Amino acid sequence: MIAEFGLAALWLAAALAALQLFSGVLALARPGEGLGTVVRPVAVVQGALALVAFAALIVLFTRTDLSVKLVAMSSHSAKPFIYKLAGTWGNHEGSMLLWVTVMGLAGSFVALFEKRLPEKTMLATLAGQAFVSLGFYAFLLISSNPFERLPIPAAQGKGLNPLLQDVGLAFHPPTLYIGYVGLSVAFSFAIGALVTREVGPAFARAMRPWVLGAWIFLTVGIAAGSYWAYYELGWGGWWFWDPVENASLMPWLAATALLHSASVLAARNALRAWTVMLGVVAFSMSMVGTFLVRSGILTSVHAFAVDPERGTFILALLAINIGGALALFGVRAATVSEGKRFALVSREGALVFNNVMLTAVLGIVLFGTLYPLVAETMGAQVSVGPPYFNPMTALFVVPMLLVLMIGPLLRWKQDNLSRIGMRLAVPLLAIAGAAGAVIASGGVGLLPWLGILLAAGLAVASVMPLRERNLKRTPLAVWGMVAAHFGVAVSLFGMASESAFSVEKLVAVRAGDSAEVGPWKVNLKAVLPVAGPNWTALEADMSAQYEDAAPLEVRPQSRSFWSPPQQTTESALVTRWNGQLYVVIGEEADDGRWQLRLWWKPFVTLIWYGAILIAFGGLLALIGRVASDIRRLVARDKIAYRRERQGR
Amino acid sequence: MARIKPKHQRLVLIAIALAVLIAAGLLAAWGLRNQASYFYVPSDIVAKPPESDRAVRLGGMVEKGSMKTEADGITIGFVVGDGKARVPVRFRGIVPSLFVEGSGVVAEGKLAENGTFIADNLLAKHDENYVPRELQDMSEHQKQQVVAETAEAASQ
Numbered sequence: 196m197i198a199e200f201g202l203a204a205l206w207l208a209a210a211l212a213a214l215q216l217f218s219g220v221l222a223l224a225r226p227g228e229g230l231g232t233v234v235r236p237v238a239v240v241q242g243a244l245a246l247v248a249f250a251a252l253i254v255l256f257t258r259t260d261l262s263v264k265l266v267a268m269s270s271h272s273a274k275p276f277i278y279k280l281a282g283t284w285g286n287h288e289g290s291m292l293l294w295v296t297v298m299g300l301a302g303s304f305v306a307l308f309e310k311r312l313p314e315k316t317m318l319a320t321l322a323g324q325a326f327v328s329l330g331f332y333a334f335l336l337i338s339s340n341p342f343e344r345l346p347i348p349a350a351q352g353k354g355l356n357p358l359l360q361d362v363g364l365a366f367h368p369p370t371l372y373i374g375y376v377g378l379s380v381a382f383s384f385a386i387g388a389l390v391t392r393e394v395g396p397a398f399a400r401a402m403r404p405w406v407l408g409a410w411i412f413l414t415v416g417i418a419a420g421s422y423w424a425y426y427e428l429g430w431g432g433w434w435f436w437d438p439v440e441n442a443s444l445m446p447w448l449a450a451t452a453l454l455h456s457a458s459v460l461a462a463r464n465a466l467r468a469w470t471v472m473l474g475v476v477a478f479s480m481s482m483v484g485t486f487l488v489r490s491g492i493l494t495s496v497h498a499f500a501v502d503p504e505r506g507t508f509i510l511a512l513l514a515i516n517i518g519g520a521l522a523l524f525g526v527r528a529a530t531v532s533e534g535k536r537f538a539l540v541s542r543e544g545a546l547v548f549n550n551v552m553l554t555a556v557l558g559i560v561l562f563g564t565l566y567p568l569v570a571e572t573m574g575a576q577v578s579v580g581p582p583y584f585n586p587m588t589a590l591f592v593v594p595m596l597l598v599l600m601i602g603p604l605l606r607w608k609q610d611n612l613s614r615i616g617m618r619l620a621v622p623l624l625a626i627a628g629a630a631g632a633v634i635a636s637g638g639v640g641l642l643p644w645l646g647i648l649l650a651a652g653l654a655v656a657s658v659m660p661l662r663e664r665n666l667k668r669t670p671l672a673v674w675g676m677v678a679a680h681f682g683v684a685v686s687l688f689g690m691a692s693e694s695a696f697s698v699e700k701l702v703a704v705r706a707g708d709s710a711e712v713g714p715w716k717v718n719l720k721a722v723l724p725v726a727g728p729n730w731t732a733l734e735a736d737m738s739a740q741y742e743d744a745a746p747l748e749v750r751p752q753s754r755s756f757w758s759p760p761q762q763t764t765e766s767a768l769v770t771r772w773n774g775q776l777y778v779v780i781g782e783e784a785d786d787g788r789w790q791l792r793l794w795w796k797p798f799v800t801l802i803w804y805g806a807i808l809i810a811f812g813g814l815l816a817l818i819g820r821v822a823s824d825i826r827r828l829v830a831r832d833k834i835a836y837r838r839e840r841q842g843r
Numbered sequence: 844m845a846r847i848k849p850k851h852q853r854l855v856l857i858a859i860a861l862a863v864l865i866a867a868g869l870l871a872a873w874g875l876r877n878q879a880s881y882f883y884v885p886s887d888i889v890a891k892p893p894e895s896d897r898a899v900r901l902g903g904m905v906e907k908g909s910m911k912t913e914a915d916g917i918t919i920g921f922v923v924g925d926g927k928a929r930v931p932v933r934f935r936g937i938v939p940s941l942f943v944e945g946s947g948v949v950a951e952g953k954l955a956e957n958g959t960f961i962a963d964n965l966l967a968k969h970d971e972n973y974v975p976r977e978l979q980d981m982s983e984h985q986k987q988q989v990v991a992e993t994a995e996a997a998s999q
Contacts, residue, residue: 582878
């Protein structure tokens with residue numbers, strides 16, 4: 196029953212999306228007939244119904260209802276509860292249902308809480324949101340029905356990929372999806388504003404909190420995904436430029452650019468068309484990412500050609516949504532009047548620079564991700580990795596970070612560098628100090644070297660905007676900016692330190708033997724078999740000693756899951772304030788020695804702490820913006836109330 | 844800059860943005876031509892070897908009886924073949940779980956001057972659902988062989 200109930204809710208939600216679209220369009224075409232009043236409530240109910248459908252699927256998974264095809268294909272009754280729950284979105288159909296649920300809920304929240312947009316723009320926005328949703332509802336219902344029953348219930352499920360059976364990963368997809376799909380609001384706002392030609396500071400202020408919210412989730416989601424790949428794959432790396440990773444990075448780059456251009460539009464009424472364009476691009480990148488991950492095209496163009504239904508469907512949705520939005524942009528952009536002027540050296544100028552560089556990085560990543568697909572259709576098999584991505588992105592990221600040191604100190608409209616010259620002395624000193632330290636340590640590659648210098652300068656420069664400010668009166672949004680920019684420095688330092696100072700050791704040792712890696716002394720005591728709920732493993736009982744500190748216990752495993760049958764390496768990590776020891780156990784050689792792979796990675800954790808700081812900065816800004824909006828609304832209501840009373 | 848008209852400012856901004864983005868596009872094209880890593884099967888390597896400093900991928904079958912572990916217990920040597928040609932491979936590290944003789948493998952690395960392929964990374968089948976994309980284009984016969992032999996090795 197629950198499956199049928201969920202399916203009914205999904206159909207109903209799709210029907211309401213259609214109603215939302217048509218009533219929105221009709222209300223715009225024939226204002227004054229009261230049609231517009233239904234749009235908001237319909238949007239709210241549509242989101243709620245999608246949530247009901249998703250909840251139904253969660254119930255099916257937690258009960259392991261094997262009469263449902265999806266559950267039988269990707270779950271197993273012997274799985275721990277949390278992975279049964281996470282299994283709901285650990286497969287194609289479930290994750291697409293999560294997609295439309297987030298999309299529907301985003302529309303609901305906009306309908307409930309967005310009070311500042313002019314009513315017409317609001318109608319166009321919700322109609323746009325419904326249009327995009329409708330496509331994805333159709334995709335789910337026609338080609339990816341998550342509630343499909345099996346003619347005969349399965350005796351047992353096939354299980355979830357063991358790599359995905361991890362607490363960190365259980366909540367990674369929902370976080371990422373909220374970010375990914377939350378950007379649909381920016382897309383719909385852009386459509387709404389293009390339809391009604393109301394692009395101005397008010398539009399930017401209305402859009403900003405929504406973009407910030409999605410961006411925070413996206414930031415946390417990317418960081419969590421990176422940490423998961425780092426410890427679960429056992430390869431010691433934290434970013435592989437894998438197409439799936441790039442698929443999440445590209446919307447983030449576009450959304451970051453959008454946040455910065457929206458602040459120019461909000462404060463100075465400039466960059467109008469550009470901001471709208473970025474709103475379209477950001478969510479388009481989310482859709483491109485969904486296509487790459489969900490169509491199977493990444494495994495092989497040929498695999499895609501064998502079972503093209505899903506891929507073609509998403510591709511058609513992409514073409515309709517992105518093509519339609521760009522066409523609308525092309526028609527309307529010229530009629531969006533020019534924004535205010537500004538000088539090259541000004542806050543606006545710096546933000547434009549940030550935007551152009553971010554867009555260039557986005558282009559580099561997009562080309563690199565799509566190139567193997569294009570090459571494959573022409574008969575060549577290639578893969579694109581760090582040798583391409585690292586230097587190419589650095590070419591644009593380095594100048595961007597240099598300008599980031601100055602940008603927040605500049606005044607709006609017009610400024611000159613000599614005014615802030617003295618203040619630049621402090622970050623320059625930090626850079627010089629870091630340069631001295633790096634040269635003293637010697638043997639560091641060019642990119643890590645640059646990274647450490649930039650991180651030192653940026654760490655100091657990022658807090659400079661707080662100087663000469665009354666800290667108690669500094670708006671939360673400014674604190675947020677400072678925290679986020681400082682986070683960039685922290686994360687950058689972690690990345691540079693990891694690639695410059697990591698020590699790796701590959702050894703084969705017998706039980707009782709020791710190995711040294713950096714400041715650590717690692718001792719293998721024994722290798723013993725252990726068992727978990729749905730796996731067995733060989734576990735190394737080891738102790739690790741940092742210089743003269745007390746030895747710590749370390750237990751890396753080589754796990755064998757039986758449903759589906761698969762082996763995973765479970766690395767063991769020892770975290771200190773100044774870095775991580777990373778231990779992986781390999782195979783037993785014929786002579787009884789065990790292979791060990793050891794890394795000492797100084798300050799590697801700063802990569803993710805920095806990312807958390809960036810997201811925290813976003814959160815501060817979001818709270819600050821929303822609080823001031825509420826204050827403004829309350830004040831407006833009070834004034835209106837007083838006027839009304841005086842009028843009597 | 845201060846005195847130009849808004850319209851001109853917009854044009855200047857568009858021109859700058861376009862110039863940078865076109866530059867990024869050209870750079871990307873150049874970088875992709877130089878840094879993309881091509882896929883080779885052993886007969887390609889023998890017929891037309893890649894330059895020695897160029898990162899490439901080598902895919903094929905690990906020949907039975909060819910795998911040897913060196914004295915350090917960490918470095919292994921094996922031969923990858925495709926029925927027509929054979930390439931010796933050296934790899935230092937922990938091999939993937941399902942890496943066994945007689946099964947398919949993709950090695951990432953460089954071809955040394957002496958004709959040995961020095962692998963930095965090995966990709967093998969993770970499970971029955973995942974196959975490295977290069978291995979998917981092997982002939983049906985080869986594929987069946989891989990599946991049969993991997994299953995056989997796994998059951999031992």
